Amino acid sequence: MKRVKEALSNLIVPMISISFGFLAGAIIMLLSGNNPVTGYVALLQGVFGEIYYFGETLRMMTPLIFSGIAVAFAFRTGLLNIGVEGQLIVGWLASVAVGSMFDLPMILHLPLALLVGAVAGAVWGFIPGILKARLHVHEVIVTIMMNYVALHVSNYIIRTYMLASGQRSDYVSETASLSSEFLRGMTDFSRLHWGFFLAIAACFVMWFFLWKTTKGYELRSAGYNQHASSYAGMNVKTNIVMSMMISGAFAGLGGAMEGLGTYNYVQILQGFTNLGFDGIAVALLGGSTSIGIFLAAFLFGGLKIGSSNMQATAGVAPELVEIVIALIIFFVASSYFIRWYLNRRQSKKEGK
Amino acid sequence: MDAFISSLNLIIPAAIFAATPLIFTALGGLLSERAGVVNIGLEGLMVMGAFSGIVFTLIFESFGLGAASPWLALVVAMLIGAVFSLFHAVASITLRADQIVSGVALNFLAVGLSVFLVREFFGKGQTDYIQFPIYRTNIPLLADIPVIGGWFFSRIYATSIIALVFVVIVWYVVFKTPFGLRLRSVGEHPTAADTMGIKVNRMKYIAVMLSGAFGGMGGAVYAITTSGNFGGGTIAGQGFMALAALVFGKWNPFGVLGAALFFGLAQSLSITAQQIPALANVPQVYLLIAPYVLTILALAGFVGKAEGPKALGKAYEKGSR
Structure with a gap:
């Protein structure tokens, strides 16, 4: 009974935040002369109305789940990884490089491309990790800087070594692609690919690793109290580096999802993909739990895909969705206030 | 030598x-971070500033204010930046949200809100072009100084x-x-400040709003x-580069000035290097990433240790130790 109550109270904050976010979105639509009911109905139709839209939503979820896990994983160990964006970009680049430059049977090629993507992300996460562990440099600024280094360096590598036509590289060979005729056919030719199931598996892996293994316990305990973990004989420094690398590996896989699944190539980026930054929103709303991340990725992925239909049929600018997402993050981050209010009501009820 | 001076x-x-x-922008970040509030939202504040700067220049132009329009718009942009920063202030100071998360949300909100409004006003993804931008001017007398006048005082923006x-x-x-x-x-x-009768949260609010105005x-x-x-896409990373300048400049206004000039140099070199014989063979990417790499090195202590204010990033709770 107590556990059910706890689970409910964990649900209440995100639920209230989401409602406030949508309410604010409705007010903005009203103020800008749009009809919020028409707008939100169009948004829903843009997710569930056609199997194609639904397939695209699942496709959009895939990298969001990975970037959400990446942020959450670091967060569980007391680290804020703002560098998921950069780790995702290098993972994208590395996986496509392997996917397009080698000729191997699929059973080797695809795992190798995925692995190299994950390793690239892990390397990108290693740098802020080691700086934090050895020199106590705050990881937030370093990871932000690493994002820009990733963006410029990967653009340089694509431009110099990989350019095939226009702004993009060659397509990855079929033996390294996650694309699936079967899933495409089932969803009226959306870009849904096998990566979606890898994302679900990743949710499971994160849960299992953090909650069912000794190492996972160590990493979480470092998140709660570094000094206590250190006193208990755990090597906090190694754990920090390891956590950033695992986080980076998940982010790199998120990039590989785009490189091997959605696009099958890598392109010169004009700016950030924002998939990594959205991961922060996903992890935060999902309470850094596997199931929460899955649901939050569905919500944000759906919002992003549904927004184009909202523009097409209701004439609401798709950026409304970005506003709603930003406000949801604000509300979740400010949950101190919601919790405080709930606690006060609770204690009043109990007559204290 | 002449070639050197002309480059x-x-x-x-x-x-x-x-x-x-x-x-x-970095001065804004300095004020906020000196008061203990991390401002990852500088990027978003710049976005709102750029948005209001352009929109209000267009509005004032339509009132027939001519060349005064951009200057009035700058003032409005400062005000809007200050008001917009209240999102960050309320969330991170009063509601004790994580300052970094709140800053990230501020960036999202700024891009979403400004582009949404642009689509509503203009019916497309970007605004019209302004008629009266701010132009370069020569500063009387100073511009006539040989060599240095040409570098610093002629064809310079009043801004x-x-x-x-x-x-x-600010210093x-x-x-x-x-x-x-x-x-x-x-x-x-x-805590010590509170004991001495300083209203901690009020100071933080003022600092964050000032950072909004500067951003x-x-x-x-x-x-x-x-x-x-x-x-x-108008503001694409300048806010984060300002944050880098703040850290590289070690939270000191003159340090910030030096860092910003250095980053500006790297940026301008990445565009103009092709015209300078000595640099024509340096891949552009090195100049593009230089500001970020240097900031990481500075933080790591390889280029003089950069250490921020002690209570940076922590919400202040009265009575806590």
Whole structure:
């Protein structure tokens, strides 16, 4: 009974935040002369109305789940990884490089491309990790800087070594692609690919690793109290580096999802993909739990895909969705206030 | 030698020009972080500044205000930046949200809100171009000084001069006035400040709103002098580069000035290097990533240790130890 109550109270904050976010979105639509009911109905139709839209939503979820896990994983160990964006970009680049430059049977090629993507992300996460562990440099600024280094360096590598036509590289060979005729056919030719199931598996892996293994316990305990973990004989420094690398590996896989699944190539980026930054929103709303991340990725992925239909049929600018997402993050981050209010009501009820 | 001086004639004004928005924004970040509030939201504040700078220039132009329009718009952009920063202030100071998360949300909100409004007003993804941007001018007398006059005082933007003036003002306010002492004490040791009767959270609010005003100014200056219109991609990373300048400049106004000029130099070199014989063979990517790599090295202590205010990033709870 107590556990059910706890689970409910964990649900209440995100639920209230989401409602406030949508309410604010409705007010903005009203103020800008749009009809919020028409707008939100169009948004829903843009997710569930056609199997194609639904397939695209699942496709959009895939990298969001990975970037959400990446942020959450670091967060569980007391680290804020703002560098998921950069780790995702290098993972994208590395996986496509392997996917397009080698000729191997699929059973080797695809795992190798995925692995190299994950390793690239892990390397990108290693740098802020080691700086934090050895020199106590705050990881937030370093990871932000690493994002820009990733963006410029990967653009340089694509431009110099990989350019095939226009702004993009060659397509990855079929033996390294996650694309699936079967899933495409089932969803009226959306870009849904096998990566979606890898994302679900990743949710499971994160849960299992953090909650069912000794190492996972160590990493979480470092998140709660570094000094206590250190006193208990755990090597906090190694754990920090390891956590950033695992986080980076998940982010790199998120990039590989785009490189091997959605696009099958890598392109010169004009700016950030924002998939990594959205991961922060996903992890935060999902309470850094596997199931929460899955649901939050569905919500944000759906919002992003549904927004184009909202523009097409209701004439609401798709950026409304970005506003709603930003406000949801604000509300979740400010949950101190919601919790405080709930606690006060609770204690009043109990007559204290 | 002549070739050297003439390339400096090209590089120095370009560096100052590129540094100007960074200086304004980084000064804003300085005020906020000196009071203990991390401001990852500088990027978003610049976005709002650029948006309001352009939109209000267009509005004032339509009123027939002519060349005064961009200047009035700069003032409005500062005000809007200050108001917009309240999102960050309320969430992170009063509601004790994580300051970094709140800053990230501020960036999302700024891009979403500004582009949404642009679509509603203009029916497309970017605004029209302004008719009266701020132009380069020669400063009387100073521009006639040989060599140096050509580097620093001729064909310069008035906004760059204003930025330099603000560097001095911010330095004076932060280090030489009671207000500045209070601001710093709140960022270093809020409990001690509270004991001495300083209203900690009020100081933090003021600091964050000032950072909003400066960030708004920085964004507006960029939009009015450089891009001439506003769209979703107008501000692409300048806010984070300002944050880098703040860290590389070690939270000191003159350090910030130096860092911003250096980053501006790197930025302008990445564009002009092709015309300079000595640099033509350096891949552009090195110049593009230089500011970020140097900031990481500075943080790691390889280029002089950069250490922020002690209570940076922590919400102040009365009575906590």
